[in-house]
Amino acid sequence: MSNRNYWLDLFTGATWEEFKKAGGNISGFRKSRWKSVQKIKIGDYLLCYLTGVSRFIGVLEVASKPFQDDSPIWKDEEFSCRLKVKPIVELTPEIAIPVLELKDRLTFFDNLKSPHAWTGQFRGSPTKWKISDGEAVVEALLEAKAHPIVRPIDKRKLQYRPKPIKAKIGSVTIPDTSNEEPSIPKVSTKEPSDHLEIQYHLLKLGSEMGFDVWVARNDKGRNYKGKKFSDFKRLKQDLPLQFDEATNKTIELIDVLWLQGNAIVAAFEIESTTSIYSGLLRMADLISMQPNLNIPLYLVAPDQRREKVMTEVNRPTFSSLEPSLSEVCSYISFSSLLENIEKVSSIIRYIKPEFLEEFSESCVLEDL
Numbered sequence: 574m575s576n577r578n579y580w581l582d583l584f585t586g587a588t589w590e591e592f593k594k595a596g597g598n599i600s601g602f603r604k605s606r607w608k609s610v611q612k613i614k615i616g617d618y619l620l621c622y623l624t625g626v627s628r629f630i631g632v633l634e635v636a637s638k639p640f641q642d643d644s645p646i647w648k649d650e651e652f653s654c655r656l657k658v659k660p661i662v663e664l665t666p667e668i669a670i671p672v673l674e675l676k677d678r679l680t681f682f683d684n685l686k687s688p689h690a691w692t693g694q695f696r697g698s699p700t701k702w703k704i705s706d707g708e709a710v711v712e713a714l715l716e717a718k719a720h721p722i723v724r725p726i727d728k729r730k731l732q733y734r735p736k737p738i739k740a741k742i743g744s745v746t747i748p749d750t751s752n753e754e755p756s757i758p759k760v761s762t763k764e765p766s767d768h769l770e771i772q773y774h775l776l777k778l779g780s781e782m783g784f785d786v787w788v789a790r791n792d793k794g795r796n797y798k799g800k801k802f803s804d805f806k807r808l809k810q811d812l813p814l815q816f817d818e819a820t821n822k823t824i825e826l827i828d829v830l831w832l833q834g835n836a837i838v839a840a841f842e843i844e845s846t847t848s849i850y851s852g853l854l855r856m857a858d859l860i861s862m863q864p865n866l867n868i869p870l871y872l873v874a875p876d877q878r879r880e881k882v883m884t885e886v887n888r889p890t891f892s893s894l895e896p897s898l899s900e901v902c903s904y905i906s907f908s909s910l911l912e913n914i915e916k917v918s919s920i921i922r923y924i925k926p927e928f929l930e931e932f933s934e935s936c937v938l939e940d941l
Contacts, residue, residue, distance in 0.1 A: 577616055577617055577618060577704075578613070578614065578617045578618075578701060578704070578707075579617070579618050579620055579701070579702045579703075579704060579706070579707020579708070579710070579711075580613055580617060580618070580619050580620065580698070580699040580700065580701055580702065581619075581620050581622060581694070581695065581698045581699060581700040581702060582600055582619035582620060582621050582622065582633065582698050582699060583622055583624055583695065583697070583698040584621055584622065584623055584624070584630070585623070585624055585625060585731075586623060586625065586626070586666060586731035587648070587649075588647055588652075589621070589623060589630060589666075591646060591647045591648060592646070592647075593663075595646045597658075597660060597663070598636075598657060598658060598659065599646060599655050599656070599657055599658065600619055600633060600655065600656050600658050601646065601647070601651070601652030601653065601654060601655040601656075602652055602654045602655075602698060602699055603650070603652060603653075603654065604641075604651070604653050604654060606654055606697070606698070606699065607639075607641070607654045609699050609700075609701075610639045610654040610656070610699060611639050612701070613635055613639060613656060613699060614635065615635055615636065615637065615638065616634065616635060617634075617635045618632050618633065618634055618635070618661065618707060618711065619632065619633040619634075619635065619656075619658060619699070620632060620702065620707060620710050620711075621633060621663075622672070622695065622698075623666060623669060623731070624695070625730045625731060626666065626669075626671075626726055626727070626730050626731055627671060627672045627673070627695075627934070627935065628666065628669035628670055628671050628672065628726075629664075629669060629670045629672065629675075629710055629713070629714055630663070630664050630665075630666065630669040631660060631661075631662055631663040631664060631714065632660070632661040632662050632710070632711050632714055633658035633659065633660055633661065634658060634659050634660075634661050635656050635657075635658055636656075636657040636658055636659050637656055637657035638656075639654060639655070639656055640655055640656075641653050641654055641655065642655050661711070662711075662714045662715055662718050664714065664717055664718060664721070666726050666731055667723050667724060667725070667726055668717055668721040668722060668723055668724070669717075669724075670713055670714060670717050671724065671931075672691075672695075673930050673931060674713075675709060675710065675713055676691075678709040678713065679691075679706050679709055679710075680703055680705060680706055681694050681706065690900070692900065692935045692937040693900070693937075695937070696937070696938075729876075729879070730879070730934070766797075767845040767875065767907065768828075768843050768845040769795060769796075769797045770797055771843045771845070771873055771907060771910065772788065772792065772795075772797070772802075772828055772829055772843055773797035773800065773802070774910065774911065774914060775828075775829040775841050775843075775873070775910075776788060776802060776805055776808070776829055777805070778914055778921065779807075779829070779831040779838075779839075780805050780806070780807040780808075781921040781922060782831070782921055782922065782924060782925075782926070783922060784807065784831040784832055784833055784838055785807045785808075785809050785831075785832040785833070786805060786807050786808055786809065786829065786830065786831060786832065787808070787809045787812060787827075787829065787830035787832060788802050788808065788828070788829060789825070789826050789827060789828050789829075790825045790826060791826065792828070793808075809832060812824060812825060812830075812832075813832075813834075813835035815835055816862075816863065817862070819862060820859065820862045820863055823855055823858050823859050823862065824837075824840075824859065826855060827840050827841070827842060827852075827855060827859075828841055828842050828843045828852070829841040829843070831926065837868050838868075838869075838926050839868065839869045839870075839871065839926050839929065840856075840859075840868055840869070840870050840871065841871045841873055842855060842856060842870075842871070842872050842873065843873045843874070844872060844873070844874040844878065844882065845874065845875060845878075845907075850885065852872060853872070853885055853886065853891065853898065856870055856872070856898060856901075856902055857890070857891055857894060857898055860894050860896065860898060860901060861894060864894075864895055864896065866901075869903070869926070869929070870901050870902045870903070871902070871903050871904075871905050871929065871933060872886070872902050872903070872904050872905070872936070873904075873905045873906075873907065873910060874904065874905075874906065874907070875906070875907050876906045876907060876908050879904060879906060879934075882904050882936070883904065883936055886898050886899045886902060886904075886936040887899050887936065887938050898936070899935075899936040899937045899938065900937060902936050903929075903930075903933040903934060903935055903936060904933065904934045904935075904936055905929070905932065905933045905934070909932045910932075912932075913928070913931070913932050
């Protein structure tokens, strides 16, 4: 069909399952999207994308004109702007295609202004895509159906995503204060060792990849299991003074930096304590002072803190920044970092910083 259009159709793991259980023949969108839904024609393709795990899972062909119906299909929302559909290809979450697998085939990965700018393509649906991008996704999904590759998936990521709340500045999250941790956290001897362990591994990884490394100025005298941070041969004693004094003082306190010459290749804040807030504030300060800073920023936190990180990053305070904190920061869990370091242990000196994208997770809220 030469005049076919391609539209993004966002699902969570839960809404995809509910769609399938209801017969898999009706896709729906929020009432606020009615104007966009009315532009979709019979024969158009819907590109089904799982939020939270950032994977393409299917293609649906539109089989009816748009209509409004609030009969129950989905548990938590009506998605009353609906279309009858028929499947062209449907995968399981385990063989669904990670979007980063297609970065060489999708035009919105070209000439990115910031490392995570591509996430703006997944803010809401339906969104009309370029025909070339739509065709690339369909081709990749058909290939995956014919030659499936199983990629393990975190079931918690599949099922959970903070629910965005509309505000004048866009979609934000408001943490539930009834579930907040105590303001004075319990003393734990394990948390500092977790922080030091991850800090040590990030310094070691960066050094072995051939980068100079920086550890927060107040951590230079620390050690992990007797291994002194100051013993890393590539540890920088001073940072290049390329910013104003306030920016440099902020950067000096970031947990770990990888550097190449005078350029910062990646920045990491490790949050193992209860509040997970100090690193977020440091990143936010950095964005406020240097809004055009093009550095990959990573929040590294325990697996069980993932939901907290996602919610805090999308607070109104951070969402009102330009760019928003969620657009420039990605989340890496402790376990995925350690597992992937182990995987590349024999080839570390040959890998590039981009390999972090394969297991980091965007913090942008996808507005379903």
